[in-house]
Amino acid sequence: MSKATNDMFDPADDEGLTFLPLTFSQADPNACATHLILTLFPDWKAEDLDFIRFTDGITNTLLKCVRRRVTVDRASGQEKASIDEMESTLLRAYGKGTNVLIDRSRECQNHFYLAQHALAPPLLARFNNGLIYRFVPGRVTSPPDLSTPRVYTAVAKRLGQWHAEIDTKGLMDALDAMGPRRRISPDSGVPELIYDGDSDDDLLGLGRSGDAEAESTEDKTIEPGESELWWTLGKWIGALPDGTDEEAAKKAKLRAELDWVEDNSGLRGLGQIVFGHCDLLSGNVIVLPKKEKRTGFCPADIGDENDTQVTFIDYEYAIPTERGFDIANHFSEWTGFDCDYNLIPVTVMDEVDLFRGLPGFYWGIWALIQATISQIDFDYAAYAELRLAEYFDWKAAFEGTAEEASLRERRWLSQ
Known part of the structure; x- marks a missing residue:
């Protein structure tokens, strides 16, 4: 050739x-x-x-x-x-x-x-x-952009397209289709x-982690069309360090929390299973140029061509998951890395509201792992504590044991 x-x-x-x-x-x-x-x-x-x-x-x-x-x-x-x-x-x-x-x-x-x-x-x-x-040409959004009507309307349309058009079962065959x-x-x-x-x-350098617990999680079979959210959380917890008593105790606590959520919250399998982006923070939402000014790749417009149009980038965390989680996860990103809970939307559908605590659990575990491996100048450990606190605040509200609702919970519950 x-x-x-x-x-x-x-x-x-x-x-x-x-x-x-x-x-x-x-x-x-x-x-x-x-x-x-x-x-x-x-x-x-x-x-x-x-x-x-x-x-x-x-x-x-x-x-x-x-x-x-x-x-x-x-x-x-x-x-x-x-x-x-x-x-x-x-x-x-x-x-x-x-x-x-x-x-x-x-x-x-x-x-x-x-x-x-x-x-x-x-x-x-x-x-x-x-x-x-x-x-992909366009403008990367900022956290304040996400709460503006023209942007959140465009995001809702594009995410709805993802959820409606991407067949989670066909996704499993994509690797073969790559040839x-x-x-x-x-x-x-x-x-x-x-x-x-x-x-x-x-050839591609895809060696697996040597962690026995992580490998055990990876070996589990996931049926086409089944949510992978819970398998992912289990895999991440299995990858957490446990070399000290403190690390082992934290890992065991998070494992117990995952078991509790799966057994008691009713969230696993709740609602429609869709292909979720699962990382729709502002940096992954691109506002596209007007049609006459576009160069490079742009997806087809949705609705009126004069409406604001967006597309999504970075698909490394995308998995089949519960629809409510993907949407709640995006709303959680309205707060930015500073976690400004005043920016959380106050009117959401019940299905999304039920998942409001899970993004904090998801990204809290993620940040704990990043704190041990990343070379980037970012305080992952502090971020993990912020995000895990969101989960525990939700859990206390769910169980009715919260003495006083946190700002985040008050915002979510003010609809």
Whole structure:
């Protein structure tokens, strides 16, 4: 197979998903990113590339790659540089140790399946510790944006589309539909096909955690159409450290809390099981440009084209889950990382209200794990305490043992 010569070559249009046996390093991010991009697009030149670092996320490294095209004006003879946003790509390198939290093969499967439904940008390639895909134009929202009528209406429409159109059973077959993976050697630039008979997990660097409890959770069978929320929570708790008495006691307490929620709250399996994004914080909600100004990937408009339109990015936590959890989880993100509970909406459907305590449990456990593995400058331990407190406040209200409702509970219950 020869190298691509078309400047607009899209690896996603070739034989299956491309795999680059390269690893992104924070030691020299621009050099690593350049190597990855030029391996994927061998006709591009390093001097024509610019990288823009995004700082909205607290888990992964995000770099936008733009390619400058230089043309010469015939009349003046002067050079003119331009950028075609249709070529712009996003390089996403995983945070260190996050495979404990996230099934990266499943994330790739999610992205591929959503792209088939025009709800995600084309997935171009996978490398040892990340993905490359087309850039989504638009404006990243802030927490205050989420509570504005034009944005929350657009989010409701798009999330409703996800919940209605994405078949959770068909999602399970997406990995097979991806077909053979193209593996490009950075030395030769010549792609070869990797078929399912090969050791794909080894090639993609997808080794499992050595934690026995986490592995036991991973081995459980989940039927198509079943919620994966509870399995995920169990897996995360199993990955928590227990090397000290304090750690072991905290881990045992969280395990007991999960058992209590499953056995006593009535939440497991409540309502419709949908394909949930499960991470709709403001940084993952993009307000799209007006139709006449769009470049690059954008999903189809919903409703009137003059209405505000949004799309969602980052699908690493997306799973089949209870609809009420996905919506309650999004409303919890209205408060931002500072957890300003004055921003919580005061009118929600009963199904969503029932799940209001679970996002705090979910992200509290997540933050405890991040506190042990992340190299990012963020106080995960303090964040974990804030989020777990939300869960325990809800539990006290649920059991009728709360002496005084917290601000968050008062906001939720003020409908």
